[in-house]
Amino acid sequence: MTGPHAHRQRSSSLRATTSVLAAAATATALLLAGAPGADAAGESPASDISDPIALMSVLAPDLLQQTSASGLGVQDPAVFSVTLPADSRGEVALRPTATEGSGQATSIRLADQTAPGVEGRPQGGITVFDQGASATYVQPLTSGVRLLTAYADASTGGDRAFELDLPDGATATALPTGDTVVADAEGRYIGSVLQPWAVDATGRQLPTSYSWDGDVLTQHVDLADAEFPVLADPTWYYSYDFWAGLPGYHANVPKTPDYQADAMLHNCFNCYFPIGNAPRAYPRDGDVINLNASPFSFIVIPAPVKVQTAMGGALQFVAARGHFDGAGSMVTFSWYNDASGYLHLYVHAMVLRDLGSVVNAHNALIAGANWLTFWQRIVDRTGTSPGAGGV
Structure with a gap:
């Protein structure tokens, strides 16, 4: 095979407990002209992780302009919508725009249901769920949602899990671009998980990867030698397939x-x-x-x-x-x-x-x-x- 697209994709069941679909030490250019944190070196990000605007403005400033409220509260079934939970035990509900090649409705749970619920607090279009040593930022986008985790220290470990509502037999295909395409058992596109990234307080990109266990997507971040706070994210997005x-x-x-x-x-x-x-x-x-x-x-x-x-x-x-x-x-x-x-x-x-x-x-x-x-x-x-x- 020749040419830049000469590759074969690996399709793996979401039920496979050890399937690592993507690994990346740097953020992809799919989302930003520059990687998150690329200009953060030498600056002092806010140590209060409960303030997403302050932290992101230093570690990932280009992401702030992507915040979109256009899908919030939309009732039209043909138009993209995102519904945010009241507390951290709830789920983010998503429905794509009805168009050629679009995905399917799904939902994402933010936390283990046995964990205490934390009330969400909106700030600048982003909802923050502050758990103390870590915080979850839910940022609605024009066609998806970004789920950021801010780490104040290493006490909670570098693994962050999200449970997706997917049909039985769903599969995931990792593309060379870093995106993971999720489809149902018949091969119909559901949605995409974009390439993971993680950045520390100095702007250094941290090694990070995804793994699946059933319908649970976990982002693993190597926090060794990291300067805190650390910011990481998986993004669920509706593309075309x-x-x-x-x-x-x-x-x-x-x-x-x-x-x-x-x-x-x-x-x-x-x-x-x-x-x-x-x-x-x-x-x-x-x-x-x-x-x-x-x-x-x-x-x-x-x-x-x-x-x-x-x-x-x-x-x-x-x-x-x-x-x-x-x-x-x-x-x-x-x-x-x-x-x-x-x-x-x-x-x-x-x-x-x-x-x-x-x-x-x-x-x-x-x-x-x-x-x-x-x-x-x-x-x-x-x-x-x-x-x-x-x-």
Whole structure:
């Protein structure tokens, strides 16, 4: 196999008690232009972990702007919603926007049900559950939730568990980008757990990893030699995942090898990529592409992006100034074959500009239709001439 997407994914049951799905000593560029804590060295973060704004403003300042209240209290079943618990024994309930390739509703428990409940306290859009030696920060996002743990010291250990409400037979696939794709027994996408990260008071990235035990996701943080306080997080996020096994989906070559999809895109990128002004040549790191997100030639919706390569060779676009999603927003495209050989297109988008639940849902519908077209063109044209494309 050749090309940056030449890889095979490992699908593992969530019931496996020793399945370590992802390990990372640094934060991924999927979420931030710079890793959390990258600029924190030399600063003195607040020692009071009950204040999430003060601590995050030093250790992970770029994360604060991602806080979104647009999904809170939403009743429309077609629009993304997040419901927060009153105390730490409750659960975070999530429902994705109803669009092509979207996930499924789920919930996440924050603590062992035998532990004493701690009342949540909202602060700056983030709800904090202060347990003394550690605190949990629940940060709603435009399409998910970030569950941060702040450690005041090492007395509680570096393991933090979260119980997800998942159907029997659910599986997890770890992508080279660091994301973990969670699907049900039929392979239908549920949601994503983004790559773990942890940072100490000096801004140093700490070794961290995930493991699954049944439906319990545990983040392990190596606190040896850490300067406290320490901040760590798993993030549950709704992205897009397309494959021919979805109801109503069809593909001429549903089991196209991922490396062949990569070769097709390198041969003629805009023969398959569905956004206006895309180049024929495969984008290179550092390229700036003035994409036009409008489906009409007589209307221009500026979508300038800078190209970079994410972990595992995935193509990633970073929104430049003037982009309607907001500068710094990111979208990452990963092609992978599941255990049955079906080709998936996994698209992770982190949008920084929050336009409210209704407009966000409308934009998600358009994006879902575009990325479905992207996948469809690859799996329908494998082994044929590229078709339409610019010079």
